[in-house]
Amino acid sequence: MGGCKVTIHITWHDLTIQKEDRNRLNGHRGAVVWLTGLSGSGKSTIANALDYQLYQRNIRSYVLDGDNIRHGLNKDLGFSEKDRVENIRRIGEVAKLFVDSGQIVVTAFISPFQRDRDIVRTLFSEEEFYEVYVKCPLETCEARDPKGLYEKARSGEIKQFTGIDSPYEAPEEPELVVATDKLTVEESTRKIIRYLSEREIIRL
Amino acid sequence: MGGCKVTIHITWHDLTIQKEDRNRLNGHRGAVVWLTGLSGSGKSTIANALDYQLYQRNIRSYVLDGDNIRHGLNKDLGFSEKDRVENIRRIGEVAKLFVDSGQIVVTAFISPFQRDRDIVRTLFSEEEFYEVYVKCPLETCEARDPKGLYEKARSGEIKQFTGIDSPYEAPEEPELVVATDKLTVEESTRKIIRYLSEREIIRL
Numbered sequence: 001m002g003g004c005k006v007t008i009h010i011t012w013h014d015l016t017i018q019k020e021d022r023n024r025l026n027g028h029r030g031a032v033v034w035l036t037g038l039s040g041s042g043k044s045t046i047a048n049a050l051d052y053q054l055y056q057r058n059i060r061s062y063v064l065d066g067d068n069i070r071h072g073l074n075k076d077l078g079f080s081e082k083d084r085v086e087n088i089r090r091i092g093e094v095a096k097l098f099v100d101s102g103q104i105v106v107t108a109f110i111s112p113f114q115r116d117r118d119i120v121r122t123l124f125s126e127e128e129f130y131e132v133y134v135k136c137p138l139e140t141c142e143a144r145d146p147k148g149l150y151e152k153a154r155s156g157e158i159k160q161f162t163g164i165d166s167p168y169e170a171p172e173e174p175e176l177v178v179a180t181d182k183l184t185v186e187e188s189t190r191k192i193i194r195y196l197s198e199r200e201i202i203r204l
Numbered sequence: 205m206g207g208c209k210v211t212i213h214i215t216w217h218d219l220t221i222q223k224e225d226r227n228r229l230n231g232h233r234g235a236v237v238w239l240t241g242l243s244g245s246g247k248s249t250i251a252n253a254l255d256y257q258l259y260q261r262n263i264r265s266y267v268l269d270g271d272n273i274r275h276g277l278n279k280d281l282g283f284s285e286k287d288r289v290e291n292i293r294r295i296g297e298v299a300k301l302f303v304d305s306g307q308i309v310v311t312a313f314i315s316p317f318q319r320d321r322d323i324v325r326t327l328f329s330e331e332e333f334y335e336v337y338v339k340c341p342l343e344t345c346e347a348r349d350p351k352g353l354y355e356k357a358r359s360g361e362i363k364q365f366t367g368i369d370s371p372y373e374a375p376e377e378p379e380l381v382v383a384t385d386k387l388t389v390e391e392s393t394r395k396i397i398r399y400l401s402e403r404e405i406i407r408l
């Protein structure tokens with residue numbers, strides 16, 4: 001009975017593995033790093049770099065982004081307002097399953113509306129959900145235009161494109177802001193990792 | 205260049221963590237153990253017992269079942285044929301994300317139709333998807349009736365209940381059959397774990 005406190009959540013009558021058990025096995029807690037920002041702001045780049053940095057620290061993390069969601073779980077959804085709401089709802093619910101499984105899940109979606117992000121937030125405890133604003137001026141995002149989407153939006157080929165003819169609502173109270181026109185990818189990920197450490201999600 | 209072969213999937217230009225990297229970190233591969241069977245056959249019990257046994261071996265696993273899916277991701281779905289198909293499709297897609305993240309995911313859903321299970325199977329490689337038939341005679345399941353659902357189905361309170369007024373299609377070629385009227389929960393999970401070991405998903 002020294003200074004080491006060990007909580008065992010398993011009894012003979014309750015053989016269900018709980019989130020706390022998984023966190024103990026992993027040596028870190030589960031959480032959502034919800035990246036939000038304009039197209040071209042660097043969400044996917046930061047998400048993958050963060051995933052890489054966490055992996056190097058033996059932390060279980062996973063990225064949810066357009067690549068693995070839009071062509072899979074949400075391939076039945078289009079870009080109507082109803083479908084965009086449902087898109088974010090499902091991503092939130094999947095993120096919840098990943099957190100329950102003990103992982104740190106990094107989401108990289110524009111998720112332009114505060115209301116939708118707030119709904120996702122309600123699925124989690126305060127220590128589990130971190131809204132990170134990947135901040136970058138529209139002009140810079142448009143100059144980068146990594147997928148050529150702004151050009152298509154300007155020419156009218158794509159309608160209702162966030163920042164052009166559909167609004168982007170910047171987070172009102174994000175846990176963290178990462179200004180990608182000022183910080184490098186490495187500085188951005190380091191900032192997020194430091195924050196996760198301060199919140200005792202991970203130990204450095 | 206001795207007998208130890210190490211594959212590194214990371215280059216300076218490709219900092220994306222791949223499934224193989226996660227498998228190396230975990231010391232096991234990701235896979236789906238897709239339990240299918242009648243209500244009351246013991247799917248959830250086996251799923252949780254299996255999850256417990258895997259956890260004890262430091263294996264990252266997670267259970268998808270009615271409790272965490274029907275009230276979350278799929279809470280917009282009812283029990284029409286269209287919704288039942290969509291229910292299974294989404295579970296398959298979520299399972300794919302979990303396998304991609306390196307975990308062993310155990311699903312516990314009646315999933316009565318071969319066609320729907322076959323569609324899910326196409327999402328995975330041959331080494332990743334294991335259909336396990338949790339086999340138990342209808343009379344035994346009905347006698348167990350852990351949730352009182354058979355009673356409600358017989359009285360007509362629940363319509364289209366699998367085994368009563370909706371068919372259950374037993375797997376045509378399951379990877380494994382677990383007969384829960386003959387095996388204990390411990391014997392059932394041991395059989396699945398042995399199989400996962402033989403298929404080199406895990407090492408015992």
